[in-house]
Amino acid sequence: MSAPLTSLDRPNSYIGRSVPRPNAKRLLAGRGRYVSDLRLPRMLHAAFLRSPHAHAKIISIDVAQARALEGVHLVAIGADLAKICTPWTGTLDHFKGMTSAPQLPLPLDRVVWAGQAVVAVVAESRAIAEDALELIEIDYEDLPVVADIDSAREAGGPLINPGSGNNVCFRSQLDNGSVDDAFAHAAHVVEEEFCFGRHTAVTLEPRAIVAEYDPAAGALTVHHATQTPYQFQDLYSRHYGIPEARVRVIATDIGGSFGMKLHVYHEDMAVVGLSILLGRPVKYVADRMESFVSDIHARDHRVRARMALDAEGEILAMDVLDLTAIGAFSTYPRTSVVEGNQVIRLMGAPYRFKNYRATLEVIFQNKVQTSQYRAVGHPIACAVTERLVDMAAVKLGLDPLAIRAQNLIADDAYPQTSPTGYRFEALSHQACLKRLHEIMDYDALRAEQAELRKSGVYHGIGIAAFVEITNPSPAFYGVGGARISSQDGAILSLTPSGEVRCLISVTEQGQGTEAIISQIVADQLGLAQEHVKVITGDTEVTPHGGATWACRGAGIGGETALQAARALRRNILEIAALILQEQPSALDIIDGEVVDAGTRNQRMPISEIARIAYFRSDTLPPGTQAQLTVSHHFAPQGYPFAFTNGIQGCSLEVDVETGFIKMLKHFIVEDCGRVINPMLVDEQLRGGIVQGLGAALFEECRYSETGQLVNGSLADYLVPMPMEMPDIVIAHVETPTADTELGAKGCGEAGTAAASACVLNAVNDALTPFNATINSIPITPAKVLKALKRF
Amino acid sequence: MKARAFSYFRAATIDQALDARARAGDDARFIAGGQSLVPALSLRLQAPRLLIDITHISELRGVRREGGYLRIGALTRHCEMLSEPLIAEFAPLLHAAAPFVAHPAIRNRGTFGGSVAHADPASEFPAMTLALGAEIEIIGPSGGRRVKADDFFVDLFETALQPGELITAVFVPLFKADQRFAFDELARRRGDYALVGCGMLATSTGERIDDIRISFFSVGNTPTRVKGTEATLIGSSLGAERIAAAQAALEGDLAPPDSDEVPPAMRLHLARVLLGRMLGRLGERA
């Protein structure tokens, strides 16, 4: 790591500086350009008729009346799209033995969840399309519904995929050390069963897509509110048989994403097909009711876990069974088993122990598919681990902070391999724990808690340490056969007027990708940030790359930008050296001026170099070809993943008469490696924490026994709103990764990873005087009152 | 989520509105603030052929004293319950309930008469008309009438309003010096429908309760007055024992519906807790 990276006292030192996002002003003025805003000439609108049944055979579909309605251009059923779209299967090779049925945009003969799109209508307006939906008649024959984990696993029970022997999608086992032996000799064992409700992303802008097929050019343009345009370029090309170079995917402003907008959705695939069938642009924006039954859901795990400790409170072993129910399919192309896989591999991650055994069983059921959503698996692994640690502390009579201080991996003990098989380069649990103790004023909180209890006020304090997995190498998807890139690409140009344009494959959903990339480029080149323009999200323009997921934007995208900027800087200085008759090494760039590296005396603005190179190349020495555009790719090497860590704490009040929980304050100490923009990192942490608090207290997709989602509207599904959310105190520890020059590791999921675990521990802490426990989230008033036996 | 096609008529007078309704038949709906009706239309849960907009009928506006009552025009917006001095002075229970009704932007548009006519059993205002002993003024094809709030709420979203009738105003007895009130609710998030909510109005001599009207919402198919519970309180002061008796009596007054998230026993428990807390506060104000 070169010294200027951390120094903020020279001009253009942007790495580590809180600067506002240049692209946010547009959004503040109402000038965002979201896909839902888009109107194209001759554009039509799609709507979908959805299955009211969770599992049924399609006997017949009558669309005659719908086709006849004025303003309707096309009514398509499964067979119509199956003629032009090849099926997809949501499995990956490295998940040995996993199965999933092939999927098509619309089903041919069977529906497998309530809300599944069955018929598509394309009309002049969305309203007319919805009129037409009311005229379609479908005759269904009910099939037995598999509506939960238990009925899915029942021997001889109904099967979701005819011909398969059971409803199991995937099974996996880990066994390291001697677990049985450790438990046999343990002084203390704590054991519990935990339930994690289904929830969903609820991006404020629902899924939106405009597909435009031009039959004359044989070219497809898709304006798609997605995190991963390159992945979709590949998928649309392969499944519709259009050469990749003639498929363009444009992802402009996106109204929230959080992992939800990188999966293949049946409607989105259908809309591409509808546009091909019509040769016209077709727009589809899911309405909120559709979002709830068609966006991926997440979680839905039941975990049985136990932890063995010795007499002094040293953790010896963990033994875990994770049952998770997905949908009737595994999601394409990233599958629906990654969450479970991360649950069993992140279990116990912050702690020093050797013996670990886990079984994962991923089960089909007749609900909408689950898949990766912010903090995939982390909240479950974290809550199970941290709750067991708290239970052990109670058993041993230790303070929650003390048992963690005793068991968290020492900061000087790296590299370290977890008993689940992850390799940690360098983490800072102990430093984070110390810092948390300070920022919480932990001892004062405990004193206040004791005092208030005397007057019948029950405060709870919760602590949760976490490890977050980021910056994945091809080990994540590529090795399984998925065409999902783990590298990123950037094209950097010095413009004729001496500014810099950066085309980069990472994408922006509001987290500030474009801001941090411009900070890195400006920092490395020696330019004012406003002279760097970053362009993202258009496969025709930006180089192929992984784009944005798994917190890879800063770590991988940022490193790509850093290396590209250094390459461009070298090229600029080479030309400058020729013009100034110096050695390139004797020159530097500061604030857009080429300067003497030693004296920092200004020699020539880089705009002058650009002018000469572009317009007066005749004045350069013969044979000189100025390379003022560089392209650069970077794929992570070294560790297969980066890991970040941190610890969260919270204080809350439980009203033991009503079961209501009031969040008082939340705290986080986080180590995401190099911090590029502290303000944006803090925003990621706060937003992530609030998503975790939503999961802890409010959010759950509730289903009836017949597989109907009973709270699928924004009035009934409770998202966290401003009044109930606490202020959040943040502190940082910085342990940069040595795998990159930049050293950034990512921060997007850290908040969500441990927030719900904190609340779970805090609520149980508050209920200690009542000998009541809760091990299920969301923690609703009903669960609190039940635990307290109030009704 | 787009409404089915309908026609729209903006009435300038009550007569115009009633005439349009009479001629269009049962396929017509009056619309005022529309904060509940518009989503129902967008979801196609309702699909009238005609919407008759009554918000421009000046006869339905205004808050004024009339005899021993405060006459609250049907078009009075929820936000006016907060800003109108006459409400604060003469119907303070409505003033106290208003901040709990949805969110500011909804309150800017939603109307009092619309809320009462909609008769959502989870809404604050319909239940408060019961606690206040209000009277609902109705006009229809066969003329006008006043219905006591006690007789107005019939069943789930069903009221004494006959087809073609609309509410013109709600008459609330003026708040008196010997009266006390309380309002509270248990909602999981600010502005949500409450798990249980309650308003009460007591007339007392010193600490002794001479009369009390207590009305719950979110406890059944209609806003619910708890007369058995009220009876346990009349004639004595609000001591702990009396409050406990009232809490116990609730079971006879309430039969909360089965719901997947809030079992009847839990709702009854919450109603008891809420009642106890509110009576406690009411007692402190004596």
Added chain:
Amino acid sequence: MSGFDESLLDDADETVRVRFVVNGRKVACEVAPRETLVDCLRNALELTGTHAGCEMGACGACLVQLDGQAVHACLMFTVQADGARIDTIEGLTESGVIADLQAEFHRRNALQCGFCTPGMLVNAHELLSRVTQPSREEIRDALSGNYCRCTGYEAIVDAIDAVAKARSESGGAT
């Protein structure tokens, strides 16, 4: 307006002419009665700064000012707004009345994806025109119907709080 004409009943799909003042300019617009105000603003008038997040008044993304008050544009039909004055994020921006709020939101990064932002600003503007020195609790209460999935709300509360303080220090002028 004259009395009811029964022929209306047969013309449910026919558009009607609506006139209003949008962002300070008189506008006439042909709309179907069933078209909500948010759809009309976004489609016919191309004012796409007003967003549709839930179409049932639960998210606050579609807030606009109707005759000076914040309302959900998804909870009314355009025909109901005939004769009204409507101000959207575009108009509020151009007139400069929320410039300080926008600057403070920017400075503190009180937005991420930006989809909730216009609604947040409309509501914040209304709050500060009613209450000059709201507490943090009052700010959160005023925003209680505005959903943001990205920020966790704190920066939004901070920004509004800071603007309220700055405005009252400068004598309440905006």
